[in-house]
Amino acid sequence: MRRLPPAALIGLVFTGLYFFGAIFAGLIAPYGMAEVVGDRWEPWSAAHPLGTDSIGRDLLSRMIWGGQTTIFVATAATLLSFTLGSVLGFVAAVRGGFVDQLLSRFVDLIMSIPSLIFALAVLSVTPVTVPVLILVMGLLDSTRVFRLARAVAVDVTVMDFVEAAKLRGERTGWIIFREILPNALSPLIAEMGLRFIFMVLFISTLSFLGLGVQPPLADWGGIVKENREGIVWGVPAALVPAFAIATLAISVNLVADWILNRTSSLKGGRGG
Amino acid sequence: MHPVLILVARRVALGVLLLWAASVLLFAGTMILPGDVAQSILGQSATPVALANLRAELGLNDPPLTRYLNWLGGVLQGDLGTALTNGQDIAEALGRRLGNTLFLAATAAVIAVPLAIGLGLLAARYRDRWPDKVISTFTLATVSIPEFLLGYIAIFFLSVNFRIFPSLAAVHEGMSLGERLYAVSLPALVLVLVVLGHMMRMTRAAILNVMESAYVETAELKGLRPFAVVARHAFPNAVAPVVNVVMLNLAYLVVGVVVVEVVFVYPGMGQYLVDHVSKRDVPVVQACGLIFAAVYIGLNLVADIVSIVSNPRLRHPK
Numbered sequence: 335m336r337r338l339p340p341a342a343l344i345g346l347v348f349t350g351l352y353f354f355g356a357i358f359a360g361l362i363a364p365y366g367m368a369e370v371v372g373d374r375w376e377p378w379s380a381a382h383p384l385g386t387d388s389i390g391r392d393l394l395s396r397m398i399w400g401g402q403t404t405i406f407v408a409t410a411a412t413l414l415s416f417t418l419g420s421v422l423g424f425v426a427a428v429r430g431g432f433v434d435q436l437l438s439r440f441v442d443l444i445m446s447i448p449s450l451i452f453a454l455a456v457l458s459v460t461p462v463t464v465p466v467l468i469l470v471m472g473l474l475d476s477t478r479v480f481r482l483a484r485a486v487a488v489d490v491t492v493m494d495f496v497e498a499a500k501l502r503g504e505r506t507g508w509i510i511f512r513e514i515l516p517n518a519l520s521p522l523i524a525e526m527g528l529r530f531i532f533m534v535l536f537i538s539t540l541s542f543l544g545l546g547v548q549p550p551l552a553d554w555g556g557i558v559k560e561n562r563e564g565i566v567w568g569v570p571a572a573l574v575p576a577f578a579i580a581t582l583a584i585s586v587n588l589v590a591d592w593i594l595n596r597t598s599s600l601k602g603g604r605g606g
Numbered sequence: 607m608h609p610v611l612i613l614v615a616r617r618v619a620l621g622v623l624l625l626w627a628a629s630v631l632l633f634a635g636t637m638i639l640p641g642d643v644a645q646s647i648l649g650q651s652a653t654p655v656a657l658a659n660l661r662a663e664l665g666l667n668d669p670p671l672t673r674y675l676n677w678l679g680g681v682l683q684g685d686l687g688t689a690l691t692n693g694q695d696i697a698e699a700l701g702r703r704l705g706n707t708l709f710l711a712a713t714a715a716v717i718a719v720p721l722a723i724g725l726g727l728l729a730a731r732y733r734d735r736w737p738d739k740v741i742s743t744f745t746l747a748t749v750s751i752p753e754f755l756l757g758y759i760a761i762f763f764l765s766v767n768f769r770i771f772p773s774l775a776a777v778h779e780g781m782s783l784g785e786r787l788y789a790v791s792l793p794a795l796v797l798v799l800v801v802l803g804h805m806m807r808m809t810r811a812a813i814l815n816v817m818e819s820a821y822v823e824t825a826e827l828k829g830l831r832p833f834a835v836v837a838r839h840a841f842p843n844a845v846a847p848v849v850n851v852v853m854l855n856l857a858y859l860v861v862g863v864v865v866v867e868v869v870f871v872y873p874g875m876g877q878y879l880v881d882h883v884s885k886r887d888v889p890v891v892q893a894c895g896l897i898f899a900a901v902y903i904g905l906n907l908v909a910d911i912v913s914i915v916s917n918p919r920l921r922h923p924k
Contacts, residue, residue, distance in 0.1 A: 459635075
C-alpha cells in the first residue's frame with residue numbers, strides 16, 4: 335500500500351465530512367428543518383453562524399438538512415445509473431452483435447437530446463417527487479455509464495481468460511460478474527465519483543429551477559432559489575450553497591483522480 | 607463520387623434520422639408516460655368535466671400514433687401548436703425568444719472560443735509548468751460550481767458590490783447593439799466561464815495527442831524547423847479534434863443558456879421552457895424541447911462533418 339497523497343487525503347476527509355453531516359443531520363443541525371427562529375436575513379452571529387434565510391429559518395440548519403436531501407438524491411441516482419448502465423454495458427460487450435447494436439444505438443439516441451432538456455420534458459407531465467427525480471436522473475445518466483462500461487468491457491472480453499470461461503460454457507451472468515467486473519472496476523469507480531458530482535449539480539439545478547426537490551424540504555439548489563432576492567440587497571445567503579457544492583465536488587474529484595491514477599499504473603500507465 | 611462526399615451525405619442522413627427519433631422520444635416522453643396527463647396538468651382537485659374537456663382539447667382520446675403524426679405534420683409546416691395556458695401561437699411566441707437566446711449564446715461563443723483555444727495551446731505548450739497548472743486549477747473550480755451559482759456570484763460581486771454591470775439582462779426592441787451587449791454582459795460572462803474550462807482542457811488534450819504522435823516525432827528527427835513541424839504536420843491533424851471540441855462545447859452552451867436565462871430573467875427560449883414546464887404546458891415543452899434537440903444535434907452534425915472534411919487521410923484517398 336502506497337502512502338496516501340495529500341490531495342487524496344483532503345478529498346477523503348471532506349467527502350467523509352459531508353456524508354457524515356448528511357447521515358447525522360438530525361443530530362448535528364442546531365434547529366429543525368423548517369423551524370422559524372428569527373427575522374429574515376439576519377446577519378451572521380453566534381446564535382446563527384450563517385445567519386437566517388428569507389423567512390427567518392436558521393441557514394446553517396437548512397444547509398445541513400439540505401445536504402442530506404441533495405446527497406441522498408444524488409447517491410441514489412448515481413447507484414441507479416451505475417447499476418443499470420454497467421450491467422447493460424457489460425451485456426452489450428459480451429453478447430455483441432444484435433444486442434450490442436440495439437443498446438448502443440438506443441443510447442446514442444437518448445444522448446442526442448441534452449439531458450436537462452429531456453428531464454424538463456419528462457418532469458412537465460410527471461409529479462415532481464423525490465422518487466421520480468431519482469428515477470429520471472438515474473435513467474438519463476445511465477447512458478454515460480453504459481458507454482464507459484461497454485468500452486472497458488470490450489477491452490476485457492478479448493482477453494484469454496474470458497475466452498476460456500466462454501469455452502468451458504459459463505453463463506453470461508458468470509462472465510459478467512466473475513470475469514469482467516473485477517477487471518473493469520477501477521475505471522468505473524473513478525467514473526462513479528464524477529457521475530456523483532454531476533448528479534449533485536443536476537439536482538441542484540433542477541431544484542433551483544423549481545422542478546426538483548419541493549419546499550419545505552430543504553436542498554442546496556432550493557436554498558439558492560429561496561434566497562435569491564437577497565442578492566440584490568447584498569445578502570450573501572444564496573451564495574452559501576455555492577461553497578458547499580464546490581467543496582463537495584472538488585473533494586470527490588480529488589478522490590476519483592487518486593483512484594484512477596492508483597489503478598492505471600497497474601496497466602502500465604502513469605503512476606501517481 | 608468522392609468518398610468524402612459519401613461520408614458527409616451518410617452523416618447528414620444519420621442526423622436527420624436522429625432528429626426524427628428524438629422527436630418520437632420527446633413526444634413519447636411527454637405523452638405516453640404512466641398516469642393521466644390531463645390529471646397531472648389540472649391537479650388532484652380537477653372536476654371530471656374539466657378533465658374530459660382537456661383530454662378532448664389535447665386530443666388524448668385519439669390513439670398515440672395519430673396524435674404523433676398530427677403533431678409532426680404541424681411541426682414540419684412550421685405550426686408548433688398553441689400554448690395551453692394562454693392560447694398563444696407557440697411559433698410566434700418563440701420567434702423573438704429564439705433570436706434572443708441565439709444572440710446571448712453567440713456573444714458568449716465569440717468570446718469563449720478564441721480564448722479557450724489560445725489558453726489550451728498555452729497549456730499544451732507549457733505542459734506541467736505553472737501556466738498549465740493554473741489553467742487546470744481554474745478549470746476544476748469552474749466545473750465544480752453549477753451555472754446558476756456562478757451567475758449569482760457574478761451578480762453579487764459585479765453588479766451589487768461594485769455596480770459595474772446590470773443584474774437583470776432586460777432586452778427589448780429598439781435597443782442598439784451596444785446597449786444589448788451591455789445588457790447581456792453578465793450572462794455572457796457566466797456562459798463563457800461555464801464552457802471555458804472544458805474547452806481549454808479538451809483543446810490541450812487534443813493538441814498534446816497530436817504532438818506526441820509518431821509522425822510529429824519523425825518530422826522533428828528529420829530536422830524540420832519547429833514552425834514547419836507545426837504548420838505542415840501537426841496543424842492539419844489537430845484541426846478536426848479542436849473543431850470537435852468547439853462544437854461539443856457550443857452544444858453544451860445551448861443547454862447552459864436555459865439556466866443562465868432564468869438567473870438573469872433574460873427573455874429567451876430557456877426561460878420560456880422552464881416557465882411552461884412548471885405550468886405543465888405540454889405543447890410548449892414539446893416545441894422547445896424539439897428546438898433545443900435540433901440545435902444540439904445540428905451542432906454535433908457540423909462537428910462530425912468538419913472532422914470528416916478536414917481529415918487529410920480521407921481527403922486524399924490512396
